[in-house]
Each structure stands twice: as C-alpha cells, then as structure tokens.
Amino acid sequence: MHERSRGSATPPRDPDGGAWSGPEGARAFAAVEAATDWLLGYPFVFRHLARRIGEGDVLVDYGCGPGTVADAAARRLGARVLGVDTSPEMLELARRAGTAVAEFHLVEHGRATGLPDGCADAVMCNHVLASVPTQEGLLAVFTEVRRLLRPGGPFVLLTTDPACAGPEYASLRIGGPGPGPTPGEEFTVRLLRRDGSWQEVRNHAWPVELFAGLLHDTGFHDVTQHRPTVDEAEEVADPDVVRSRDWEAERRRPPLVVTTAVAH
Template identity: 65%
Template structure:
C-alpha cells in the first residue's frame, strides 16, 4: 500500500491544511460524525449556536449546520484551516482563530452546544487537554452539552477502512506518542504523530475541567444503520470496524 510519512507539523501552513482536507475519513463518516450529530440533536433548534472547537477545514461543521439547523461558530489554531473552512460557504457560519489556547474574539457563554472532533490526538499532556476543555467550558452556556470524538488506542494495529491507530501489540499510556495512518481520497496513506488518550482518562479530565459525563460509547457499524448515510453504510463490509470499533463518542454537560 503506498504510504507517505510526514512530519509532526504536517497540518501546519497552507500545504498542511490542504493535506488534512484531503483525508478520506470513511470510518469517521460511518461510526463517528453521524453519532456526534445524533448526540447534538436535542440542541438543534434553529438559531441555536454550535461551537466547533478545532474545526479544521470546516467540512464537518458544514454537515452539522445543514443537518441540525444550528448556526456554527468554528475555531481553530490554524489560520490556513480557517481559510478552507470559510470556503465551505456554510450559511450563517463564522470562524475565529485560537491564539495561545483562547478564542479571545468570543465572549463567555456564547454557545448552546459544542463538538470537538479528533483535537485531543494533537495534545501531548494533561495540562494541554485541560486547557482545551477549560476554553470550551468558558464558551458554553451552563448546562450545555459537549460532544467529543476520539480514537481509542485499544484498537492499536488494526487496519480500519481509513485509518490505523498505533502499532500492533503496543499498550499506550495516556498522552504517549502514537502514530496514526490516514487514508487520503486518492487512496494513498500518510502517517501522523498523535497522542493516546484512552476513554477513561478523557472522562476523568472532563470532570476535572468542570463537566459532568452523561454518555460514552463506541458506535458500531450495525448502529450506523439509520444514523449514517445509507449508501456509505452499504459501501463495504467494514470488517475491522465490526471486530473492534475504533472511535469513541463522549457526551458531557457543562456544570
């Protein structure tokens, strides 16, 4: 299988942003993002604000806006990612740069709900994770939900449809460096340095940051029927995803 190793700053700069936008993400669109949207559905009344923390090139935010009817506020630490996000032309969306861990242009309690997809993988230690959770908490209203999508390092070494997490036989400690291979839309692969954050550690850090955990589970391909796009669900057999679902959806409430 063709594979192109890339460095620790692969998502930085214009080329990095374009590379991220070219990730296939087939597994995420089966057992990831649709379940994030499902968890947010209770807050999906028209006019309510959804914060996408670490919005990247804006593709997931665009889907969320059109499916949930919410107004998007996207934030990211990469100005190049925000350029791509604005090109999505999502109705009513606005995007802001995160500097030194804060979205200073945004006031406290400006969002009715938040999602944070695959951001934790880039964070090397507990303080960095707590910093992200703290800023999300600042931007959320009291009682608002936060939905996190993360990879589970327990699935290390398994070849999923669009990713492979870590190396076979390795048990990763919280925050430990862990490579992740991602399939591009052209069928090639790239390797990214990530960090391992097990579900139990994520729950504990959320509680330390002032959130209450309400749900956490690994969506399965069978559950995806009726949640994900039907054509996508039936596009392949998803054998690896059935063997051990690789993604975790954690739902918490801002206390």
C-alpha cells in the same frame, strides 16, 4: 490512524499548531477520506446534538479544520455554527470552501478570539485531543470549551481509541506492532487519502477512560461514553456510506468513542 498504500507522507508540525500545522498540513488534512468517521463518528455526534439543540441555536466546532464537519452540522441541525481552530491556514481553507458555517475564529493562547463567555448552546470537538501533547493541554481545551458553553449546554467529543491498534479499518490504521503506547506518548496513525495513498500522522495516545475525570475537574457533569457499532450506524449514517464497504474490521472492534458531558 499499518500498511502503506502507494506511498505515505507525514505533515509538518510545530509546537503550537500540532500535526496539521502550516499550509502543507492544512492541505494534507483536507485530502483525508475519513470513511470510518462518517460511519461511526460524525453521525453519532450529530444525533446527540440534535437531541439538545434546535434551529438557530449556536454550535461551536472546536478544532473545525477545513470546515467539512461544521458544514454538515449546520445543514443537518439548522444550527448557527461557529468554527474555531488554532490554524489560520485551516480557517482560510474553510472560508474558501463556501460552507454553511456562520463564522470562523482563531484560537490564540488557548482562547477563541472574539467569542464571549457562555456564547454557545453546544460545543463539539472531533479528533482534536490526539494533537495535544500534555494532560495540562487537555485541561486547557476543556476549560476553554466550558468558558464558551452556557450552563446546561452539551459538549460532544469524538476520539479514536488508541487501544484499538492492529485492525485494518477502512480508512484508519492505529499504531503498529509491539506494546501499546502509554498515556500521552506519541504513536503513529495512518489515514486513507482520497487518492488511495496513506497519510502518516504522529498522535498522542490519550486513553478514553481519562476524559471523565478531566471533564469533572473543568466544570462538567453527566459524563457518558458510547462506542458506536456498525449495526447502530445502519440507522443513522448516510446509506451510501453504509453500503460502500463491508466494514469487517469496524464490526469486530469499533475504534471510535463519543464522550458527552453537560456544563455546570
């Protein structure tokens, strides 16, 4: 997200949809286990959002994929969640899953169709930036998120640190041997699937230190970053997830970073 287990496959790509584009890419994404994310990622995203929004507030999940995380957010936060994605196939999977997500909207030409300016009380964006090939593309994502947010609304961004190559995380392998990738360079990430095999994906290496400046440039302030630990996760993650593994690699070098910002 090194060693393969019972085979691996790479999902198809296209210039607009990224690594998970098309029907095959959508099905591949839906088969990913994401245990490390459910320990060190999503619970911390939800915790931050819970401090800022309440029952009935509008939360946009920018890059919602098949809707799993958006569904969890809707149920845990009581928010009215709107899922948006560049992939029609992802959105179709999400609609068929019968989630608690209120609406789904397609992103076309960088804009979430059908959603007006300032419609969201909060926006979350989980593991989307690794599919963006250029810094201009990152700015475009942040600009659209800012358009959707009301002034004062929080933006919560979850990313994998591309510098955390080497450790064998529970559901994640980052890069490979040799020097680390340069900013924006493609590198290989492997994700554990629920059948025990590994899904190989080509990501783009965006250092987490880059985000603060780009967020400031696109209308955000109060940017903070937090690298959640296993000890912290024992207080916020699902106890069944916490007990499912020893999380040895995650304890040594936590690989996920939560970036938060507030819309001007």
